[in-house]
Amino acid sequence: MAGLHLLGRRLLQMVPIIIGITVVSFVLIRLVPGDPATLILGNHYTPAGAAQIRHSLGLDQGIAVQYWRFVRGALTGSFGHSYSLDASVGHLIVSSLGSTLFLIVMAGIFTAALSIPLGLYAGLHRGGVVDQGTRIFLLIGFALPGFLLGVLLILVFGVKIPILPINGYGSGFLSHVRHLILPSITLAVPFSTVLVRSLRASVIETINADFVTTALLKGIPWRRVVLRHILRNAGMSVVVVFGVNLAFLVGGTVVIENVFSVPGLGSLLVNAVSTRDYPVVQGLTLVFALFVLLVNLLTDAVHIAIDPRLAAG
Secondary structure, eight states: OHHHHHHHHHHHHHHHHHHHHHHHHHHHHHHSSOOHHHHHHGGGOOHHHHHHHHHHHTTTSOHHHHHHHHHHHHHHTOOOBOTTTOSBHHHHHHHHHHHHHHHHHHHHHHHHHHHHHHHHHHHHTTTSHHHHHHHHHHHHHHHSOHHHHHHHHHIIIIIISOOSOOSSOOSSHHHHHHHHHHHHHHHHHHHHHHHHHHHHHHHHHHTTSHHHHHHHHTTOOHHHHIIIIIHHHHHHHHHHHHHHHHHHHHHHHHHHHHHTTOOSHHHHHHHHHHTTOHHHHHHHHHHHHHHHHHHHHHHHHHHHHHOHHHHHO
């Protein structure tokens, strides 16, 4: 019951956060220099034409009225109408959502496949060759900017050794997978450095715990002790680290999608900012914020599920 109360409290805390995010995103996009009417008219700009477009878009109304229109659109799921793409913002988000979710899932899989064995082995063989190599990997992976790593992967696997697609999303499941391998690796490498470091430290701490010594004295095989005692207990803290950094991974898709020309929410957001498309920017900001909040909520739920102390209160 204590675990359910904790999740319920988290849900209630999300409400003011979401409201605050809508206000901040609404204000910030209007502080960006530029006028949507000017961008729409381009070389055909005239003061009268710009005034007419601002009126038709409702930009000449009060800030409070514009904010209420945004909130009303968000509650209905439409988020308003795009200035530049002449389509419902909700439709644009739904049509771009699939590729972004696919990218996040693949990046998470690559991260787990890299982090768990590397962090576990480095922790179990502290000071060994793999552990020393892991430290070098952590240093390089953490310091290397994501967009630069993406460019390097494009040069190697798209130009020098052209075995993987370097842009787009493809069509069909297998084509999606091939097109998102390089973007997923680009996201996974810096993400995994945090998890490897956390898992390694947790394994080193857990391996010296009394319950591990007791399990070994009982004659339990080392492999079972590692999987059922060391990894399980060390993984509790890693779950929290994974959840927190997964939220940053969602934000990282904005840059990486543009590097690899993936038609997802990140590419849509950058294009909307460049064209001062207020409804699209506001809608996407809210969607990304909801992603982060839901990931944190799911992290709490998983932590409660694997840690009986939290579930019992």
